[in-house]
Amino acid sequence: MMSPPPAPLALTLDSAALRHNWQWLAGQSYGAACGAAVKADGYGLGAVEVVQHLRAAGCRDFFVATWAEALALHPHLGDAGLSVLHGVRAEDMTIATSLGARPVLNTPDQIARWREAGGGPCDIMIDTGMHRLGLDPRTLSSDLLDGLEIDTVMSHLACADEEHPLNNLQRTIFADIASKVDAKRVSLANSAGILLGRDFAFDLTRPGLALYGGIPRAEAEGNIRQVVRPRAQILQRRTVRSGEFVGYGATYVADREREVAVLNIGYADGYFRGFSGKGHAQADDGSILPIMGRVSMDLIAIDVTGRPSLAEGDWLEIAFELSQCASLSGLSQYELLTSLGSRFDRHWI
Ligand SMILES: *Cc1c(COP(=O)(O)O)cnc(C)c1O
Numbered sequence: 001m002m003s004p005p006p007a008p009l010a011l012t013l014d015s016a017a018l019r020h021n022w023q024w025l026a027g028q029s030y031g032a033a034c035g036a037a038v039k040a041d042g043y044g045l046g047a048v049e050v051v052q053h054l055r056a057a058g059c060r061d062f063f064v065a066t067w068a069e070a071l072a073l074h075p076h077l078g079d080a081g082l083s084v085l086h087g088v089r090a091e092d093m094t095i096a097t098s099l100g101a102r103p104v105l106n107t108p109d110q111i112a113r114w115r116e117a118g119g120g121p122c123d124i125m126i127d128t129g130m131h132r133l134g135l136d137p138r139t140l141s142s143d144l145l146d147g148l149e150i151d152t153v154m155s156h157l158a159c160a161d162e163e164h165p166l167n168n169l170q171r172t173i174f175a176d177i178a179s180k181v182d183a184k185r186v187s188l189a190n191s192a193g194i195l196l197g198r199d200f201a202f203d204l205t206r207p208g209l210a211l212y213g214g215i216p217r218a219e220a221e222g223n224i225r226q227v228v229r230p231r232a233q234i235l236q237r238r239t240v241r242s243g244e245f246v247g248y249g250a251t252y253v254a255d256r257e258r259e260v261a262v263l264n265i266g267y268a269d270g271y272f273r274g275f276s277g278k279g280h281a282q283a284d285d286g287s288i289l290p291i292m293g294r295v296s297m298d299l300i301a302i303d304v305t306g307r308p309s310l311a312e313g314d315w316l317e318i319a320f321e322l323s324q325c326a327s328l329s330g331l332s333q334y335e336l337l338t339s340l341g342s343r344f345d346r347h348w349i
Contacts, residue, residue, distance in 0.1 A: 006345060007343055007344060007345040008232065008233040008235065008264035009230065009231065009232040009233065009264050009265045009269060009343060009344050009345070010230070010231050010232075010315075010344055010345040010346070010347055011045070011228055011229065011230055011231075011340060011344045011345070011346045011347065012228075012229040012230075012231060012347050012349060013045055013046070013049070013227060013228060013229075013346055013347065013348045013349070014225070014226070014227050014228075014229070014349055015049075015053045015348050015349065016349075017213065017225035017226060017227045018045075018050065018053050018054065018211060018212070018227050019053055019054070019056070019057040020225055021210055021211045021212070021213065021224050021225060021227065022034065022036065022054050022057050022058075022059055022207075022211055023057060023058075024223050024224065025191065025194055025205065025207045025210055025211065026058070026059075026205075028194050028195065029189075029194055029201050029205045030197075030198045030201040031201070032187075032201040032202060032203050032204055032205050033060065033061060033185075033203065033204045033205070034059065034061075034194075034204075034205050034207065035059060035060075035061030035062060035063060035187075035204055035205065035206050035207075036050070036051075036054050036059050036061070036062055036063070036206075036207065036208070036211055037062075037063045037064075037190070037206055037207065037208030037211075038050050038051055038054075038062050038063065038064060038069075038073070038208075039063060039064045039065040039066075039069060039085065039208070040065070040338045041069075042212075043208060043209070043211075043212045043334070043337040043338055044212075044228075044270075044337045044338045044339065044340040045212060045227070045228060045337070045340075045346070046346050046348075047064070047069065047072065047073055048072070048073065048076050049346075049348050050211075051073055051076050051077065051080070052076060053348075054211070055076075055077075055078060055080055059080070060079070060080045060081060061080065061081050061083070061204060061206075062077070062080055062081070062082045062083070063082075063083050063085055063206055063208075064082065064083075064084055064085065064101075065084070065085050065086050066084065066086055067084055067088075067092045067095050067096060067099070067101075069084075070082055070084050070095075070099055070101045071095060071099065074099055074100075074101070081101075081102065081151070082100075082101040082102070083101065083102045083103075083104050083123050083152070084096070084101055084102065084103050084104060085104045085125070085133070086104070086106070086133070087103050087104055087105050087106045087107065087110040087125075087133075088103040088105070088110050088113055088114060089110075090113065093113065093117055096114075096117075097117050097118070097120070102120075102121050102122050102123050102151055102152075103122050103123070104122070104123040104124065104125050104133075104154065105122050105123070105124045105125070105135075105148075106124075106125045106133040106134050106135065107135065108135070108139060108144060111124075111144065111145070111148065114148070115147055115148065119147070119148060119149060120149060121149050121150075121151045122148055122149065122150060122151065123150065123151055123152040123153070123154060123183075124145065124148070124150055124152075124153050124154070124181070124183070125154050125155065125156070126140075126153065126154070126155045126174060126177050126178075126181075127155070128155045128156075128170040128173040128174045128177070129158060129166060129169065129170050129173065130156055130157070130158040130170075132156070133156075134155065134156070137173065137177055140177065145181065145182070150181065150182060150183040150184070151183065151184050151185060152183060152184065152185040152186070152187050152203075152204060153177075153178050153181045153183040153185070153186055153187070154186070154187040154188065154204075154206075155170065155174040155177075155178075155188055156188075156190065157170055157171075157188065157189070157190060157192070157193045157196075157200075158170065160189070160190060160191075160192035160193040160195075160196060160200075160216070160217075161192040161216050161217055167193075167196055167200075170188075171188065171199060171200060174188055178202070185202075185203040185204050186202040186203050186204070187202055187203060187204035187205065187206060188200055188202050189201060189202070189205045189206065189207075190205075190206055190207060190208060190209075190216075191207040191208060191209045191210035191211070191214065191216040191220075192209075192210075192216035192217050193205070194207060194210075195216065195217045195219040195220060209333060209334060209337075210224050211227075212227050212228065212322075212337055213225060213226045213227040213228060213321075213322050214322045214323070214333040214334070214337070215322065215323040215333070216333075221323075226320070226321055226322075228320055228322075228337065228340070229317055229320060230265065230269075230271070230317070230318045230320050230340070230344065231315045231316065231317050231318065232263040232264045232265035232281075232300075232315065232316060232318060233263065233264050233313065233314070233315050234261045234262065234263060234310060234311065234312055234313060234314050234315070234316065235262050235263070235264050235299070235312065236261075236262045236312060237259065237260065237261050237262075237304065237310065237311060237312055238259075238260050238262070239257060239258070239259055239260070240254045240257070240258050240260055241254065241257050242254055242255065242256045242257060245293070246260060246292040246293045246301045247292065247293030247294045247296065247301055248293070248294045248296060249293070249294055250293075251276070251277065251293045251294055252277065252292040252293030252294075252301070257305075258292070258303060258305050259303070259304045259305045259306070259307070259308075260292060260301050260302070260303065260304065261289075261301070261302045261304040261310055261316070262299055262300070262301050262302075263281065263299065263300050263301075263302055263316060263318075264298065264299065265298075265299070265300055265318065266295055266296045266297045266298040266299050266300060267295050267296070267297055268297045268298055268341060268343070269298075269340070269341040269343055269344065270336070270339030270340045270341045271295060271300065271318065272295065272329060272331060272339070273294060273295045274328070274329030274330045274331055275291060275295050275300075275325075275328065275329050276291065276293065276294040276295050277290075277291060277292075277293060277294070278291065278328045278329065279291045279295075279300075279318065279319060279325070279328060279329070280302075280318075280319050281302045281316040281317060281318050281319065282316070282317050282318075282319055283307060283310075283316070288319075289302045289303055289304055289307070289316065290302070290303050291303075302316065320336070322336055322337070
């Protein structure tokens with residue numbers, strides 16, 4: 001069997017930064033346990049490695065969306081708990097009753113299904129105004145939850161990344177309902193919710209984005225470290241003369257003689273067209289090497305004028321500070337992370 005050569009593009013994933021971010025968020029959780037949302041393959045980084053690094057840091061509560069995600073993580077959990085946010089469909093029951101992860105029950109049907117199957121520990125999600133997943137408080141009669149072994153009662157904030165009246169409203173509604181539910185723990189805050197302060201921490205927080213270097217609110221600036229650094233290899237170096245163009249649509253026209261490095265990364269890797277003419281690579285000394293013209297499916301062109309040492313086969317880091325890249329590209333920090341494609345080699349350091 002032949003194995004593929006090293007990929008011409010790679011993610012450097014900083015485990016010390018990941019652990020630092022979790023520790024900082026745990027420190028902002030006012031004594032509540034701090035968990036970790038690792039759905040969507042750990043927001044694109046690789047959920048297995050994320051779980052291993054965060055367990056070593058002390059994290060004991062993980063959250064995924066689906067049972068396929070739960071199955072993949074199961075061998076790596078040790079004594080840590082795992083909650084499956086989308087609950088249980090009929091098709092999930094075989095695996096859900098054998099795995100030991102907790103479904104987060106969202107509907108009366110899911111509750112009935114879990115109870116009839118003999119159940120076991122579960123979580124429940126209360127909708128406090130977002131109207132996405134979760135039990136409608138108007139349907140919450142005492143017998144609805146009868147006989148459930150509820151570990152965590154949770155809800156989810158719709159606007160925690162903004163100053164918004166819904167934050168306190170959802171908190172108040174949730175605190176009232178949670179006080180009437182017989183559960184071991186109460187949980188409300190995602191990354192942004194943690195930064196709303198003590199009243200939002202309850203017993204367990206559930207950060208995702210900020211673990212991976214995202215800045216959900218200004219309070220995180222300077223405290224959250226970049227975890228993901230994409231790099232790509234130079235496939236070709238060339239000179240364009242004044243008036244010549246680069247890339248699709250001929251949107252970049254050289255104002256004078258320019259040096260071009262063509263890098264092996266494009267929108268099929270999650271480096272989207274919104275970075276056309278806006279993103280940049282950075283040289284080892286930190287200086288900026290702007291993108292010339294449009295991002296292609298598998299390639300970008302970078303201005304390396306005055307950098308004669310950069311040659312075919314060399315690697316360049318692509319700037320990927322999430323909050324800056326979100327404003328540049330028009331994408332959310334979440335989309336930037338979760339779109340990082342399968343063609344990257346992922347190197348944990
Ligand atoms: C994804 C998710 C989180 C984590 O949210 P971030 O904004 O990434 O911190 C927490 N709770 C629930 C229910 C989620 O779906």
